[in-house]
Amino acid sequence: MPQPRYRILPSRILSGRHQRGVAPLSRCHNGADTPTLRSSNRVLAAVRSRPVFSARGSRSDAELMQFCNLSEGQRFVLLKSRISHSLSPIHRKRYGKNNVILSDIRKPPDSVFYSGPFIYSDILDYKNLREIVVNNRITWLIHYSALLSAVGEANVPLARAVNITGLHNILDIAAEHGLRLFVPSTIGAFGPTSPRNPTPDLCVQRPRTIYGVSKVHAELMGEYYHYRYGLDFRCLRYPGIISADSQPGGGTTDYAVQIFHDAIKTGRFTCNLKPDTRLPMMYIDDCLKATLEVMEAPASSLTMRTYNINAMSFTPEELAEEVQKHMPELEVNYDVDAVRQAIADSWPMNFDDSNARKDWGWKHDFDMAELVTTMLNYLNSGRLAFQAN
Ligand SMILES: NC(=O)C1=CN([C@@H]2O[C@H](COP(=O)(O)OP(=O)(O)OC[C@H]3O[C@@H](n4cnc5c(N)ncnc54)[C@H](O)[C@@H]3O)[C@@H](O)[C@H]2O)C=CC1
Numbered sequence: 001m002p003q004p005r006y007r008i009l010p011s012r013i014l015s016g017r018h019q020r021g022v023a024p025l026s027r028c029h030n031g032a033d034t035p036t037l038r039s040s041n042r043v044l045a046a047v048r049s050r051p052v053f054s055a056r057g058s059r060s061d062a063e064l065m066q067f068c069n070l071s072e073g074q075r076f077v078l079l080k081s082r083i084s085h086s087l088s089p090i091h092r093k094r095y096g097k098n099n100v101i102l103s104d105i106r107k108p109p110d111s112v113f114y115s116g117p118f119i120y121s122d123i124l125d126y127k128n129l130r131e132i133v134v135n136n137r138i139t140w141l142i143h144y145s146a147l148l149s150a151v152g153e154a155n156v157p158l159a160r161a162v163n164i165t166g167l168h169n170i171l172d173i174a175a176e177h178g179l180r181l182f183v184p185s186t187i188g189a190f191g192p193t194s195p196r197n198p199t200p201d202l203c204v205q206r207p208r209t210i211y212g213v214s215k216v217h218a219e220l221m222g223e224y225y226h227y228r229y230g231l232d233f234r235c236l237r238y239p240g241i242i243s244a245d246s247q248p249g250g251g252t253t254d255y256a257v258q259i260f261h262d263a264i265k266t267g268r269f270t271c272n273l274k275p276d277t278r279l280p281m282m283y284i285d286d287c288l289k290a291t292l293e294v295m296e297a298p299a300s301s302l303t304m305r306t307y308n309i310n311a312m313s314f315t316p317e318e319l320a321e322e323v324q325k326h327m328p329e330l331e332v333n334y335d336v337d338a339v340r341q342a343i344a345d346s347w348p349m350n351f352d353d354s355n356a357r358k359d360w361g362w363k364h365d366f367d368m369a370e371l372v373t374t375m376l377n378y379l380n381s382g383r384l385a386f387q388a389n
Pocket residue numbers: 080081082083084104105106121122123124143144145146147148162184185186187237238239240241242249250251253
């Protein structure tokens with residue numbers, strides 16, 4: 001048994017009461033401090049025995065009500081991304097500005113940086129993550145950091161480190177400190193041998209990207225920690241997310257964001273996928289709604305820990321036609337990127353999210369027509385405001 005080198009100071013767990021735990025640490029392969037499984041077991045055994053942190057279904061409604069009411073100093077860390085830009089204001093309104101802490105390896109835009117607490121962190125630095133969780137008495141962790149599908153293929157070692165080693169760090173910290181943990185998965189967690197139309201929650205998952213492999217790994221590890229250690233792990237497989245308030249990044253579905261920016265800026269759009277490539281998509285507001293709903297759902301309503309969610313499915317051609325209803329002058333061309341096309345061809349065309357609808361009442365608000373109108377109104381209002389200044 002290794003000698004303890006560090007002590008975990010008193011930390012707040014979900015009930016808002018305090019738990020004292022002492023965990024010997026060992027060095028993990030990436031050089032960061034991480035608890036040994038054995039020491040985690042000891043802490044977790046104590047945590048699991050507490051009524052608010054027992055396995056699925058054993059929490060009473062009263063405890064859940066108490067849990068979801070963050071009045072006793074419950075605090076979040078949101079590991080930042082484009083999606084969390086939009087999620088943080090909603091969380092802050094709901095749970096209090098200072099109870100939601102954003103964190104990233106990069107300084108965000110000023111509008112995000114000055115909107116509330118922000119802490120620098122590198123997902124690969126376990127010790128730093130642990131300090132953030134302990135020093136800020138964090139109780140919920142929302143883990144968005146990742147390299148997406150196309151950028152992941154361009155830098156596999158980095159994607160493997162951020163998406164897999166980073167996830168291991170998060171899981172250990174969440175389990176050790178009794179945090180509720182949300183990790184998003186994706187349509188990219190399926191592959192060419194999965195049923196594609198529609199794709200159910202449970203089926204063959206053999207993705208062909210490092211991104212997809214890392215997300216299947218995250219789903220399985222999260223569920224394993226849930227059943228093995230009682231970790232309150234919750235995961236949604238998002239479709240392509242479309243949002244107006246951030247620039248498109250390294251995803252395969254990002255053409256469906258880019259088209260709006262290009263339509264408004266230049267009146268011309270060149271799509272990097274074939275016109276008939278059908279993929280599941282969702283407007284950001286629906287994504288945020290689903291994320292909050294599943295985070296707050298009583299554990300007893302969840303029959304699974306990882307759910308598909310969906311809103312619509314369309315092809316570039318169909319999306320372009322819908323945009324052209326508002327902007328008939330929009331010119332659309334196709335210049336197919338072979339890597340992105342191969343990824344898209346291996347992903348679901350339609351997503352079966354019937355379990356989410358049945359278990360916790362998931363219901364989307366935005367269809368394609370609503371999405372297009374909202375995106376164009378939002379981006380046009382930004383452009384008009386800019387011109388007015
Ligand atoms: N945007 C989409 O269409 C979809 C997104 N998702 C998932 O949602 C999450 C967020 O996605 P987006 O907002 O689109 O991603 P994004 O690319 O905007 O954000 C990823 C964030 O990870 C951060 N990051 C990278 N390396 C890091 C490190 N070493 N330490 C700390 N942070 C680091 C980046 O700085 C960036 O802010 C990802 O996990 C993604 O897999 C899932 C399905 C669809």
